[in-house]
Amino acid sequence: MNIQTSASPAAAPFRGGYGDASDLVRGISPVLEVPFTDSGDVDFEGFGRVVDYVLGTGVTSVMFPGFASEFYKLTEEERRELTGILLRRTAPREDFAAIVAVQDHTTRMAVARAREVVAAGADLINLLAPHFLNPSRRAQVEHVSAVLEAVAPTPVVLQYAPAETGTSLDAATIADLVRTHPNLRLIKVESSPPGRLIGELAALDPPVTSLEGYAGVQLPDAWRRGAVGSQPGCSFTEIYVEIWRRLTSGDEAGGEDLHRRLLPYISYWMLDTELIIAAEKQISFRRGLIDSPYCRRPAHVLDAEELRRIEVFLREFADLLPDLSRRN
Template sequence: MTKYSGIWPVAPTPFHPDGTVDYEGMKRVIDCMVDQGNDGICILANYSEQFLISDEERRKLTEISLAHVAGRLPVIVTVSHFATQIAVERAQHAKDHGAAMVMMMAPYHGALMRGTAEQTFEQFARVGDVGLPIMVQDAPLSGVDLPVPLLLRMAREIEMVKLFKIECPQTAAKLRALVAEGGDAIEGPFDGEEAITLLADLEAGATGTMTSAMIPDQIKPVLQHFAAGDLTAATEAYARVLPAVNHENRQCGFRSAKAAMVEGGVIASDFCRHPIAPLHPQTKEALFRLIRPLDPVVLNWGK
């Protein structure tokens, strides 16, 4: 497997029931993710509820998380922002505190303010000047179209743009084109969306995946079997986890990992800040019904 490969889940951000950030709980989240056998960790991404966190909380979470990881795993810090200056400052802060790389979406704000292709290229180039590898997050949330020719130009002309997290519709088709046309410039083709399309994406050339922190230890064998050339075993491993992954992707979203971590004694609360509603009891019950038979690390870690 390549340098940029394997499973790099997104760390959830725990909150106390009063809505304040649980910084000690964040350390336990990190420890659990290390014990899950992950290849890396991503913090402050969409599944970390980055859009519900203040700038000061982001700064503290970055510093606390990187200090607590203490080199046990490489860490990706998400630095997306519409303002290029702020994205650069976030990237520099991450670098100063030991991040292995940063992840960014294209610049956007709301439904109507979206960076053009040239503005997007320029923002990534300026963040690249910080000197950390960049993962381009091609996510529908931004509403910004990132066609393959633009991604190829970024990979070829911006030295630090090395990884691509593709999670748009028909991910496999885009990954296949990106890998075929980009060659060695595409050092880390990844997928996301909780691995809901993982097997097809691996066949299209993905070397890694960025899931949630719910059951990455159970998803990782799919990548390992595929890398070993055993498509039958990879397919069986994928079929084993797919019902849980589907329920997470379609019913729970980022609330699932925190619910599982509460159930397993990793953190004390699965609180999400308003306007995010808590999981419906039936939805949560179905989640546990699907993940308990898998016996993931998260359900046993704190017990």
């Protein structure tokens, strides 16, 4: 991989005096999008603006690359350069953690990638279990265990996304992994609905800490059941931050109300992963964050009604979504 950054190896004590980088994965932890030019090339400068924008929203961690980043449409070299851009910006931040994802299906490749990004300065690893051709649960556990051992003591977030991957894990299996591997610190739960598994994990002895994913569709319920944060996309981070602020500051009704206003939009967009990627990119484009809403093909092409609803969305939440072009 050879990602070029100025970050220190994760084997050193975590910067800023935090006991563990996972302490910073709280509240909203956006998944970064990757802007492309109209011709389909990666806009590396634009990605830097995306990182800078997210760093300025008050969150304390981000994840890259995820489904929202179109990771499966990036070359290895593009992925390396983008990861380096992120880590060069987060390395000086004592109050911020960069979560770098490992989605390789082959255990050998996953271990190699995980070690490389940790050496480059990733504060945490986000690990997606193998899913191509439906591997057995035992094979998934062996894969996850190998990566956890390879990067210890670097903390790891295990991503559980059964709708996207078809994999199946339960609370007991996850609990066994946590007991065996202390650096497995968080579970990103993207089952539908996520609340039941989040609650089961929180009730274990010791409790297993969870994040909610899936665009925050079930965010209030996940929070009530013990989730410590949510990992949505990044094009309207401010809305998620405000929902979380209200929920955690004693204004549960206010958080529920704002989430209720958001829900018709995200529940429709999350009917298909490529749909929400296209919608979020269009929102970022309309806000002036990125120069093109292009998604690499194959992709969802927004129709006239979907584009109209995005305009309605931007008007409805204009008080929370400033024009970002003025910052660039």
